[in-house]
Amino acid sequence: MKHTLALLSSLLLISGIARAETTVTLSGVHNCCKGCTNGIVKAAADLKDVTVTAEGKTVTIVAKSKANAKKAVEAIMAAGYYGTSDTEEKATASSSSAPAKKLTEATVSDIHLCCGKCATAMTDALKSVPGITANTVASKATSFTVKGEFTEAELVAAMNKAGFHGTVGK
Secondary structure, three states, X not given: OHHHHHHHHHHXXXXXXXXXXXXXXXXXXXXXOHHHHHHHHHHOOOOOOEEEEEEOOEEEEEEOOHHHHHHHHHHHHHOOEOOEOOOOOOOOOOOOOOOOOEEEEEEEEOOOOOOHHHHHHHHHHHHOOOOEEXXXXXXXXXXXXXXXXXXXXXXXXXXXXXXXXXXXXO
């Protein structure tokens, strides 16, 4: 009986520890080559008690706390990648009815473009944005400029849909 209670206590303790972990799965992340995969994993490598795996367009983050899982997602985004998760809070629509301000030029930085496939994917994403007429996307670049008449929201949405994240400056 003592052994059964000890075993049961151990199993309960183990299951409690397992539940303490947080898993976040990001879908639709741009990951076309080994350089992308390494960049995704490396982005969160310095975080304690976090494991990141990237397979295809899916990134899985396992962390011992929600805070560390959030830090890992933020680090992956800061490295230029974007994905959607079922666990993220849904953004609410703005209550403003004012039309979005049109930009004529913007520089996007903190972007991941390690190879020609990345550059092609980004260029294709930009083609879907109404009003963009030119861009300086290039392989191995960490920033690029877009020109035309477009909104920041349309630019960001197109990049995110293609699995990229970046910082838009005007």
